[in-house]
Amino acid sequence: MLRELRETAGKKRSEAADTLECQVAKISKIETGRATLSPGDARLLVDLYGADDEVADAVFQLARDARKRTQVRFPDWVKRFVTMESIAESIDVYEPELIPGLMQTAEYAMAVTAATHPEKTGEEIEQMANTRASRQARLADEDPIKYSAVISEAVIRRPIGGPAVMRPQLEHLCRLSELPNVTLRIIPFAAGAHSAMGSSFRVIRLRKPSGARTVYLEDAVFGHYLDGSTQIDRHARAFELLQSVASSEADTVATLQRVIRELT
Known part of the structure; x- marks a missing residue:
């Protein structure tokens, strides 16, 4: 979803990385489900991409749910799928x-x-x-x-x-x-x-x-x-x-x- 939002907005991964003050590699990992996204970073990205309220709410929910703690330790890509x-x-x-x-x-x-x-x-x-x-x-x-x-x-x-x-x-x-x-x-x-x-x-x-x-x-x-x-x-x-x-x-x-x- 985040990759599609970024491309629709005409933004590069480097611009997203600058917004989050991180490496471009982290943006790639977030977009492919290999890393989770904090609610704060999610807000920065949806603002950068100009997402509407419906899309923004979906991104925020994904970010919140993917970071919930469970009794069993699951990798980030599993958490994203479950969410x-x-x-x-x-x-x-x-x-x-x-x-x-x-x-x-x-x-x-x-x-x-x-x-x-x-x-x-x-x-x-x-x-x-x-x-x-x-x-x-x-x-x-x-x-x-x-x-x-x-x-x-x-x-x-x-x-x-x-x-x-x-x-x-x-x-x-x-x-x-x-x-x-x-x-x-x-x-x-x-x-x-x-x-x-x-x-x-x-x-x-x-x-x-x-x-x-x-x-x-x-x-x-x-x-x-x-x-x-x-x-x-x-x-x-x-x-x-x-x-x-x-x-x-x-x-x-x-x-x-x-x-x-x-x-x-």
Whole structure:
């Protein structure tokens, strides 16, 4: 968002750095989510960029929420994603490896975290899972997020945590699929090649400023944000194409129920 604001205002990173009295590298880190922004610095930047009240309020909220303390220490790029998720109007997510975070059961989340973060203690893993569980309230609150997920068939076939974890997880997906704001579709193995081979991504549309979008990419050690309109449009189009080759929502639930029976 900040990069788009800066470019729209015709400002250079060096001008933003002069305003905050910092190095240009810090501006780059702030724009890509690798560093947080204090509320005071946020005020200086929105003034420099001439942002309207709606945009300014969204930037201030991002700055405040990203700096909140939690029991578990998370990197800045994770804090930024969690904050954007909390003020998103909709998220379109494609995952080829894992159940999307907002759809994970606590047991599944802990099994994944134990595998991907072997350095974490059992207590830390549980705290991380609890933090994720609190975020899932967005799916069923008074003004719920519109959440559209497309996953590979491999996601539901990989026995993470064994049947004792996977059965409840797949049953949870069936229940979530009944929510009017949630859609879940599976790309079957038989679909062959598709528009997002070798990648996973989220297209996030924010409530404020209305219609603002960004793309979030994550690997094992870092999260990346794409704010350019061409990059965002490309991923939005890729998601549309994924939906065109994925099973229908009804067929997806039928597939989930079939795999649940196989695990019994």
